[in-house]
Amino acid sequence: MTNQNLQFPKFYVTASAACPYLDGEEERKVFTELQGPDANALNEALGKVGFRRSQNVVYRPACEACAECVSVRVDALAHTPSKSIKRIARANADIQSEIRPPIATQEQYDLLSRYLNTRHSDGSMADMTFEEYKDMVEASPVQTITIEYRRAFNAELMAVALTDELSDGFSMVYSFFNPDEPKRSFGTYLIHDHINRAQLANQQYIYLGYFVEGSTKMNYKSRFKPLERLGPNGWYPFDAHSQSV
Helix, strand or coil: CCCHHHHCCCCEECCCEECCCCCCCEECEEEEECCCCCHHHHHHHHHCCCCEEECCEEEEECCCCCCCEEEEEEEHHHCCCCHHHHHHHHHCCCEEEEEECCCCCHHHHHHHHHHHHHHCCCCCCCCCCHHHHHHHHHCCCCCEEEEEEEECCCCCEEEEEEEEEECCEEEEEEEEECCCCHHHCHHHHHHHHHHHHHHHCCCCEEEEEEEECCCHHHHHHHHCCCEEEEECCEEEECCCHHHHC
16 A cells, blocks of 8 residues: 555645854745654655754755755765864874763753753754753654764763654754864764764665755765755765856
């Protein structure tokens, strides 16, 4: 029997709102709900065409006047870290990581609050409550893990990644970290760690969400090679702009 819910999910469009990445622009999203036994399959299928998951919803930009948000992924099996990434890995040699089930803890939330207050105090998540954080972590209808990163000598929680496990790799849903140690470059280090995990598991891709040209918040993603971007005809090398048309 054909699963009509998987083939024909119902999509909805949000109202326009201020873009969080580009000043003066407005964003709009198309989204659908993940539910039932086919949630994993739908999440994977839509992820390959540029959708991202948030709790039990997957979405992608559907802006009327802008198309700057581009889905990107790293080919983990072909990746060789650059000198700068190796330096960042050495700077975090005292960090130990552990995969845990997607269960929110007060310790995680306290770190998230510090991160948001320092890095994104004017963002939409700035006033997130513990219950809202719990929903973000635990309201997942797909195969999801959290990875905790702790300082080895005192077990201090330094970073957390919320990650979906896919058949071809990992999708990094959200991550946050200690904002008081910028020299560690945790944003870059967490991707490096996910690439290492993918290589050990012989998984090919790390899905990084969206890249916006000109947004300083996104620059760290372009450090990872080979990076691929999603165009009208599928995935292609990030720098091969001529292939996108």
